[in-house]
Amino acid sequence: MQVNFKLNGTPVVVDVEPRMHLADCLRDELRQTGTHLGCEHGACGACTVIVDGAAVRACLMLAVQAEGSSIVTVEGLSTEEALTPLQTAFRKHHALQCGFCTPGMLTTAHALLTDEPDADGDRIRAVLSGNLCRCTGYIPIIDAVLDARAAYRKSDKR
Amino acid sequence: MIGTNRYIGSPVERIEDLRFLRGRGEFVGDLKSEGMLHAAILRSPIAHGRIRGLDSAAARAIPGVRDVIAAAEIGAVPTIPLRLLPLPGTERFLQPVIATGRLRYVGEPIAVVLADSAARAEDGVGAIVLDVEELPPVADRRVSGRHEILLFEESGTNLAMTFTGVLGDAEAAFRDAPYVRRECFEVQRHTALPMEPRGLLAEWDSTQQRMTVLGAAKVPFFNRDTLAAMLGLAPASVDLIENDVGGGFGARGEFYPEDFLIPFAARHVGRPVRWLEDRREHLTAMNHARQADCEVEIACRRDGTILGMRGEIFVDLGAYVRTNGLIQPRTLAQCFSGPYRVPNLHMVVRALLTNKTPSGTYRGPGRYEASFFCERLIELAAVDLGLDSAEMRRRNLIGAAEMPYKLARLEPGGAAVDTECDGGDYGEVLERCLVEFGWEEKRTLQGQLIDGRYHGIAVACFIEGAGAGPKETARLELTPDGTVAVYVGSAAVGQGLETVMAQVAADTLGMPIDLVRVFHGSTPYLNEGYGAFASRSTVLGGSAVYEGAKSLLEKIRGAAAARLGGPPDDIELVDGRARTRDGRSLSFADLAADGLRVDATFQNNNKLTYTYGSAVAHVAVDLGTGQVEVLDFLVVEDVGRIVNPLTLHGQAIGGVVQGLGGAFMENLVYDANGQLLTGTLADYLIPTASDFPRIRAIALENHPSPSNPLGVKGAGEGPIIPVGGLIANAIGNALASFGATPNQLPLSPARVWRMGAEASVENLGKNARAEPVSDAAGPGRSQIRR
Numbered sequence: 001m002q003v004n005f006k007l008n009g010t011p012v013v014v015d016v017e018p019r020m021h022l023a024d025c026l027r028d029e030l031r032q033t034g035t036h037l038g039c040e041h042g043a044c045g046a047c048t049v050i051v052d053g054a055a056v057r058a059c060l061m062l063a064v065q066a067e068g069s070s071i072v073t074v075e076g077l078s079t080e081e082a083l084t085p086l087q088t089a090f091r092k093h094h095a096l097q098c099g100f101c102t103p104g105m106l107t108t109a110h111a112l113l114t115d116e117p118d119a120d121g122d123r124i125r126a127v128l129s130g131n132l133c134r135c136t137g138y139i140p141i142i143d144a145v146l147d148a149r150a151a152y153r154k155s156d157k158r
Numbered sequence: 159m160i161g162t163n164r165y166i167g168s169p170v171e172r173i174e175d176l177r178f179l180r181g182r183g184e185f186v187g188d189l190k191s192e193g194m195l196h197a198a199i200l201r202s203p204i205a206h207g208r209i210r211g212l213d214s215a216a217a218r219a220i221p222g223v224r225d226v227i228a229a230a231e232i233g234a235v236p237t238i239p240l241r242l243l244p245l246p247g248t249e250r251f252l253q254p255v256i257a258t259g260r261l262r263y264v265g266e267p268i269a270v271v272l273a274d275s276a277a278r279a280e281d282g283v284g285a286i287v288l289d290v291e292e293l294p295p296v297a298d299r300r301v302s303g304r305h306e307i308l309l310f311e312e313s314g315t316n317l318a319m320t321f322t323g324v325l326g327d328a329e330a331a332f333r334d335a336p337y338v339r340r341e342c343f344e345v346q347r348h349t350a351l352p353m354e355p356r357g358l359l360a361e362w363d364s365t366q367q368r369m370t371v372l373g374a375a376k377v378p379f380f381n382r383d384t385l386a387a388m389l390g391l392a393p394a395s396v397d398l399i400e401n402d403v404g405g406g407f408g409a410r411g412e413f414y415p416e417d418f419l420i421p422f423a424a425r426h427v428g429r430p431v432r433w434l435e436d437r438r439e440h441l442t443a444m445n446h447a448r449q450a451d452c453e454v455e456i457a458c459r460r461d462g463t464i465l466g467m468r469g470e471i472f473v474d475l476g477a478y479v480r481t482n483g484l485i486q487p488r489t490l491a492q493c494f495s496g497p498y499r500v501p502n503l504h505m506v507v508r509a510l511l512t513n514k515t516p517s518g519t520y521r522g523p524g525r526y527e528a529s530f531f532c533e534r535l536i537e538l539a540a541v542d543l544g545l546d547s548a549e550m551r552r553r554n555l556i557g558a559a560e561m562p563y564k565l566a567r568l569e570p571g572g573a574a575v576d577t578e579c580d581g582g583d584y585g586e587v588l589e590r591c592l593v594e595f596g597w598e599e600k601r602t603l604q605g606q607l608i609d610g611r612y613h614g615i616a617v618a619c620f621i622e623g624a625g626a627g628p629k630e631t632a633r634l635e636l637t638p639d640g641t642v643a644v645y646v647g648s649a650a651v652g653q654g655l656e657t658v659m660a661q662v663a664a665d666t667l668g669m670p671i672d673l674v675r676v677f678h679g680s681t682p683y684l685n686e687g688y689g690a691f692a693s694r695s696t697v698l699g700g701s702a703v704y705e706g707a708k709s710l711l712e713k714i715r716g717a718a719a720a721r722l723g724g725p726p727d728d729i730e731l732v733d734g735r736a737r738t739r740d741g742r743s744l745s746f747a748d749l750a751a752d753g754l755r756v757d758a759t760f761q762n763n764n765k766l767t768y769t770y771g772s773a774v775a776h777v778a779v780d781l782g783t784g785q786v787e788v789l790d791f792l793v794v795e796d797v798g799r800i801v802n803p804l805t806l807h808g809q810a811i812g813g814v815v816q817g818l819g820g821a822f823m824e825n826l827v828y829d830a831n832g833q834l835l836t837g838t839l840a841d842y843l844i845p846t847a848s849d850f851p852r853i854r855a856i857a858l859e860n861h862p863s864p865s866n867p868l869g870v871k872g873a874g875e876g877p878i879i880p881v882g883g884l885i886a887n888a889i890g891n892a893l894a895s896f897g898a899t900p901n902q903l904p905l906s907p908a909r910v911w912r913m914g915a916e917a918s919v920e921n922l923g924k925n926a927r928a929e930p931v932s933d934a935a936g937p938g939r940s941q942i943r944r
Contacts, residue, residue, distance in 0.1 A: 019277065033188035034181020036404075038353045039437040043839035046353060074181035087179040091171050094804040097812065098652025099178030100185065100354040100404030121851070129846040132839070134353045134405050135652055136808060137815030138847040 008076030023058035045131030074103035085151030097135035117152035165661035186357035186373035191430035198279035205513035205832025211289035222278035253478035262477035265442025295832035323491035323566035326502035331466035335457035347449035354404020360424035374398035376411020377689035400679030406651030408519035445518030466502035476516035489524025533883025582861035614892025618880035624872020625697030627764035632702035635755035640747030647687020648699030649679035666707035693872030706758030767871035771795030784911025798871035810855035817881025
């Protein structure tokens with residue numbers, strides 16, 4: 001089936017089997033491999049992407065369901081030049097080790113701070129509790145997201 | 159150290175982060191190869207049985223399915239050799255790379271389906287008709303120990319190995335001791351669970367007769383040699399390539415059946431083959447760990463001085479002895495007493511086979527379990543003898559003046575495998591930990607009901623034997639672009655190896671860190687390498703890079719002196735240039751034309767480093783729900799020397815939280831038929847961001863390691879080690895008035911609730927804590943001779 005959507009601002013057309021989930025579509029068909037698959041049953045959050053502003057598990061959404069939507073992946077949150085404030089905060093706080101869960105952490109945190117730039121520690125922990133990390137113990141991740149809030153307050157949110 | 163030493167000891171932000179944060183890491187699942195087929199694996203649906211028939215016709219008929227490979231297609235099916243402790247007798251229990259008739263655990267590979275897409279390959283797996291005869295399963299170690307149902311009839315036993323750890327004369331010590339106590343404890347089966355499942359991409363070059371396997375991790379050189387032997391190729395004809403690796407923790411990177419099956423399949427069909435494990439598969443196929451139970455005893459003087467420990471420990475090893483499967487039972491026997499002076503010790507560890515996924519190492523293998531057993535015993539003794547928990551440990555820690563301190567003699571093994579604590583001041587770290595925590599003030603909370611919850615505190619001490627040998631290799635060379643290329647035999651599993659190695663090289667060569675390029679883990683780089691296990695990379699890899707950088711420094715000085723004139727000693731290296739005293743200089747790029755290159759090896763003669771530390775916890779127990787909140791957790795360790803405080807701190811916090819997962823929630827549950835009941839991440843729970851928000855870690859460098867030039871000690875595992883015992887003791891202390899004995903992990907809400915409920919009923923109308931009884935010291939009983 002043919003599906004049309006916007007990926008990181010660029011319109012894409014892709015031909016997929018109806019059973020293909022969005023993460024496989026992004027990774028295998030569109031070669032955007034920053035979106036990682038850690039469980040394929042919606043438990044780990046590594047494959048989180050932003051669909052029309054909402055953090056969504058790309059392993060629980062079929063590619064065909066993306067028709068007409070606008071999708072942002074970790075690649076879309078990055079620039080060639082400097083790291084973004086959220087990425088800079090992750091690096092500063094050593095909020096990643098193996099880096100496998102990191103794309104999902106970044107997309108989830110970005111979606112949260114875009115909507116709620118004043119989210120407190122409890123709120124951030126609650127939202128990120130859907131993203132599993134086995135390396136860091138989470139504490140530096142929460143510190144990094146707290147630290148990045150300032151950048152979301154200053155900028156025009158949408 | 160040479161030079162101005164700007165990087166070592168500084169919180170250098172990681173080089174790796176720049177790609178990971180942009181989604182540009184390159185994990186094995188991100189790779190594709192022209193003409194690649196996808197593999198999916200049919201696995202045993204039963205715990206114990208025989209294959210009567212396998213019909214793949216329907217699978218082969220599915221469009222897109224290209225081949226099905228089972229034992230018949232492989233011919234002579236190799237078994238997987240042990241990487242560590244290949245002791246006589248174990249060859250009877252090695253795992254064949256594919257089931258050859260007998261099925262011994264749910265998840266054992268039976269056939270590999272190759273197809274144009276992963277989905278088609280899975281369709282193919284579903285279409286294979288498998289006919290099996292079920293045999294009664296050996297579902298736990300107790301059934302195993304009866305040796306009535308055997309996993310390997312020809313061996314006549316389910317006992318894979320017995321280890322004994324001995325110090326002094328335990329029998330005499332117990333005979334004369336004024337206080338003894340015996341208890342049973344149990345640690346549940348759990349697993350490392352890296353976030354990236356495993357994966358492999360194998361490419362066979364039929365013209366060159368070369369095999370290339372991407373997705374290697376941990377020990378690529380050993381695995382290269384193993385694979386080459388199985389494929390009948392020279393090691394030089396096999397390359398293992400390490401890509402970005404999403405966590406290891408001991409489990410990833412050992413040689414598993416798939417490490418043969420996927421390369422074999424690629425050669426068999428003459429096309430590249432990629433296999434990506436899914437999570438359900440991961441939970442039955444990758445090494446499990448930790449499962450052990452015991453009946454152990456402690457003997458003390460009335461002042462709390464430990465006279466001896468002894469007992470019997472049973473390890474539920476699973477269906478086969480895998481590459482490093484004997485490390486856990488070995489460590490339980492040899493290192494049971496941890497950092498404590500236990501002059502008389504006799505610990506027998508029996509590793510028994512069961513129809514479950516085979517087990518291997520997981521961060522702090524054997525040490526986590528031993529610490530749980532040992533710390534529980536010590537705590538119970540302290541309570542019985544009326545001693546403060548901290549004072550009990552203070553009295554029994556190995557003293558600085560006793561260093562080096564020899565741990566138990568191990569059999570089989572003998573003097574050749576002796577190990578000793580290498581130095582330091584264990585008491586110093588304990589005192590620091592107690593002060594930072596405020597032990598004396600918090601003691602008043604012990605067992606108190608505050609805000610509806612019972613509060614408890616506990617302290618535990620640990621050692622981390624790490625930096626296993628025998629050696630590591632490195633090569634450094636100047637490149638024409640002015641960078642220094644550092645090749646090291648260590649492997650990266652997500653721990654920040656590139657940054658740490660670059661720090662060591664840059665400091666030694668007096669150059670900016672961004673001009674150092676680190677290459678690691680892949681076999682083409684070096685002739686030999688040893689990889690990443692036992693927290694060895696910084697110790698051995700770092701030392702090899704340091705030695706290599708020193709040699710390269712001399713070469714650079716010599717070459718620069720030859721070109722600029724004057725003696726080499728007058729050349730100094732500053733910011734990537736070689737400079738004479740009068741200010742004339744050459745860049746590294748200029749000097750690269752001289753072909754400056756060194757090979758270095760660092761040997762440690764198998765002398766382990768011993769990081770040591772203490773940890774304290776404060777918990778609040780809600781008996782209405784069984785929920786335990788960790789209000790404070792602090793670990794203090796002396797790691798000898800810190801290369802990067804950021805990555806070190808990350809290891810400590812991450813390790814503690816993994817340990818809390820094992821203490822509270824992680825549990826691989828099997829039913830009586832040997833079926834795994836926790837095959838998804840909705841069933842197998844690991845800590846999340848909201849579970850343990852208050853963890854603190856302090857690292858000291860008061861006592862550098864005497865065994866390597868950097869003074870570093872392995873530090874990737876220490877803080878996980880004490881967590882189980884510490885949490886159990888804190889909960890036990892919180893619920894002391896109920897006579898609760900948290901002797902089994904995990905301390906899930908259900909188990910904690912039950913402890914409170916059962917104790918409430920038992921103790922109804924009775925005094926709080928049961929008095930020590932003076933008759934026979936059976937399990938759960940203590941004996942004080944008056």
